[in-house]
Amino acid sequence: xxxxxxxxxxxxxxxxxxxxxxxxxxxxxxxxxxxxxxxxxxxxxxxxxxxxxxxxxxxxxxxxxxxxxxxxxxxxxxxxxxxxxxxxxxxxxxxxxxxxxxxxxxxxxxxxxxxxxxxxxxxxxxxxxxxxxxxxxxxxxxxxxxxxxxxxxxxxxxxxxxxxxxxxxxxxxxxxxxxxxxxxxxxxxxxxxxxxxxxxxxxxxxxxxxxxxxxxxxxxxxxxxxxxxxxxxxxxxxxxxxxxxxxxxxxxxxxxxxxxxxxxxxxxxxxxxxxxxxxxxxxxxxxxxxxxxxxxxxxxxxxxxxxxxxxxxxxxxxxx
Amino acid sequence: xxxxxxxxxxxxxxxxxxxxxxxxxxxxxxxxxxxxxxxxxxxxxxxxxxxxxxxxxxxxxxxxxxxxxxxxxxxxxxxxxxxxxxxxxxxxxxxxxxxxxxxxxxxxxxxxxxxxxxxxxxxxxxxxxxxxxxxxxxxxxxxxxxxxxxxxxxxxxxxxxxxxxxxxxxxxxxxxxxxxxxxxxxxxxxxxxxxxxxxxxxxxxxxxxxxxxxxxxxxxxxxxxxxxxxxxxxxxxxxxxxxxxxxxxxxxxxxxxxxxxxx
Numbered sequence: 001x002x003x004x005x006x007x008x009x010x011x012x013x014x015x016x017x018x019x020x021x022x023x024x025x026x027x028x029x030x031x032x033x034x035x036x037x038x039x040x041x042x043x044x045x046x047x048x049x050x051x052x053x054x055x056x057x058x059x060x061x062x063x064x065x066x067x068x069x070x071x072x073x074x075x076x077x078x079x080x081x082x083x084x085x086x087x088x089x090x091x092x093x094x095x096x097x098x099x100x101x102x103x104x105x106x107x108x109x110x111x112x113x114x115x116x117x118x119x120x121x122x123x124x125x126x127x128x129x130x131x132x133x134x135x136x137x138x139x140x141x142x143x144x145x146x147x148x149x150x151x152x153x154x155x156x157x158x159x160x161x162x163x164x165x166x167x168x169x170x171x172x173x174x175x176x177x178x179x180x181x182x183x184x185x186x187x188x189x190x191x192x193x194x195x196x197x198x199x200x201x202x203x204x205x206x207x208x209x210x211x212x213x214x215x216x217x218x219x220x221x222x223x224x225x226x227x228x229x230x231x232x233x234x235x236x237x238x239x240x241x242x243x244x245x246x247x248x249x250x251x252x253x254x255x256x257x258x259x260x261x262x263x264x265x266x267x268x269x270x271x272x273x274x275x276x277x278x279x280x281x282x283x284x285x286x287x288x289x290x291x292x293x294x295x296x297x298x299x300x301x302x303x304x305x306x307x308x309x310x311x312x313x314x315x316x317x318x319x320x
Numbered sequence: 321x322x323x324x325x326x327x328x329x330x331x332x333x334x335x336x337x338x339x340x341x342x343x344x345x346x347x348x349x350x351x352x353x354x355x356x357x358x359x360x361x362x363x364x365x366x367x368x369x370x371x372x373x374x375x376x377x378x379x380x381x382x383x384x385x386x387x388x389x390x391x392x393x394x395x396x397x398x399x400x401x402x403x404x405x406x407x408x409x410x411x412x413x414x415x416x417x418x419x420x421x422x423x424x425x426x427x428x429x430x431x432x433x434x435x436x437x438x439x440x441x442x443x444x445x446x447x448x449x450x451x452x453x454x455x456x457x458x459x460x461x462x463x464x465x466x467x468x469x470x471x472x473x474x475x476x477x478x479x480x481x482x483x484x485x486x487x488x489x490x491x492x493x494x495x496x497x498x499x500x501x502x503x504x505x506x507x508x509x510x511x512x513x514x515x516x517x518x519x520x521x522x523x524x525x526x527x528x529x530x531x532x533x534x535x536x537x538x539x540x541x542x543x544x545x546x547x548x549x550x551x552x553x554x555x556x557x558x559x560x561x562x563x564x565x566x567x568x569x570x571x572x573x574x575x576x577x578x579x580x581x582x583x
Contacts, residue, residue: 056423057422057423058419058422058423059580060580078323078425079425081423081424081425081426082425084423085423086420086423088416088419088420090416091416092415092416092417092419092420093415093417094337094341094415094417095415096340096341096344096345097337097340097341101340105333105337108329108333109330109333109421109424109426110424111326111329137344153420
């Protein structure tokens with residue numbers, strides 16, 4: 001892959017990063033067109049946050065090259081910073097200031113003209129439903145309100161490229177949907193979004209391109225449709241009464257499955273149709289099945305389908 | 321493009337934020353002023369009866385014990401101010417707002433410069449409060465206008481040095497607790513110097529430490545300026561120590577600030 005495309009908002013080749021002897025990013029290539037939404041999808045510890053930190057100049061890559069808005073990350077970080085907005089996983093707001101003051105702080109640091117700053121902050125307060133709390137100190141805000149302010153602060157300077165690191169993690173479904181709408185509005189204005197998420201649905205809803213990250217490597221990339229075609233739409237979960245029954249069933253079925261010895265269950269990829277359920281059941285001794293349930297696709301299924309093996313949770317907390 | 325163009329305006333922006341924070345979270349000023357005032361009350365009113373007479377007969381600072389110990393406790397205020405700098409710097413880092421600043425096209429040193437200025441203002445204001453309490457307790461300095469100007473200059477320099485050191489503690493520490501515990505020995509240092517009792521009255525080992533530690537010449541200089549006691553070579557030593565502490569604090573803080581803290 002080359003990084004000559006001038007129309008690209010973000011390009012990268014061979015980004016690598018290790019902390020000690022732990023490899024966090026193991027050669028990432030990116031080519032994200034302007035005005036599109038790119039989603040890096042992966043579990044905790046996959047390297048998503050590290051990728052955002054490298055691309056937003058918070059840390060440097062051990063190897064590889066990247067350019068944001070045509071500016072080289074290593075040689076011209078100030079121009080990169082002038083082009084981007086970043087909302088990290090943890091709220092970067094001043095708790096002792098109120099919403100208005102936080103936004104004005106950003107406006108001052110973006111070196112906006114005083115009049116423009118006043119207008120822009122008022123607009124964002126309105127847009128992000130912060131009118132009622134505008135004069136209250138942030139320390140009194142709920143988690144969702146704080147997150148809205150955090151996002152509004154990122155937008156003060158109207159950056160054309162925005163990094164959102166798990167913007168909806170820990171938010172309730174209503175606020176999550178509201179956040180999605182904000183992101184859609186930004187995209188409608190031609191802003192490029194780099195989004196990391198653990199939720200397949202979020203990537204599906206928003207992204208033009210998705211890359212699935214696992215242990216620092218992109219294991220699959222494509223449009224949501226391309227990826228979903230490879231994810232057979234969910235899984236059948238079978239629970240057994242005894243280990244012998246579990247052994248017997250996994251032998252009979254073969255192929256891809258997640259076996260859980262603790263709750264004696266098998267998870268088999270499936271499109272959720274009655275026929276697929278019947279096909280599975282026909283191969284088994286139905287007497288030995290204690291419980292059957294259907295699951296809609298989630299990240300586990302993506303991993304099962306795309307990597308051919310269930311994702312390992314052993315180092316999930318490493319970068320949490 | 322150079323962010324240095326914005327050096328002044330970014331520093332002013334950061335400073336406004338810091339000062340607002342300080343006004344809205346007066347707990348730190350209360351701690352900075354509270355510790356030296358507590359010791360002032362304790363030594364003058366509780367121990368003063370026994371200690372005071374003994375000390376004022378040895379030292380040539382008149383017969384008023386509060387006159388003798390005030391310079392030591394003002395220097396202690398510089399040390400508690402350093403603790404305030406460590407804590408506020410550490411809070412900033414843990415809150416994530418510094419990470420946001422680092423992703424913006426701003427003059428980066430403005431973060432540290434504004435922090436130094438705001439902490440210095442906080443410390444000098446705290447010193448003024450401690451002076452005020454001492455005046456109410458009968459502190460009667462003999463300094464003229466020149467003496468006061470020199471004393472204020474010395475205090476500005478000492479608190480500048482200790483603020484850099486405190487900021488370095490705050491930047492280097494991994495947690496807020498570690499940051500606010502690190503400067504604690506500094507607060508106790510005036511005790512093992514000429515702050516409370518003259519070093520002459522101490523056993524040999526302790527006395528040697530007391531005479532050669534940085535706070536003693538600083539306290540002696542301040543006492544000389546305020547009370548007219550002889551300064552001798554303490555003045556030069558005080559300036560040298562302050563410059564050295566400022567330099568160490570500055571280099572350490574710069575190093576810690578540049579460190580990759582994404583892990």
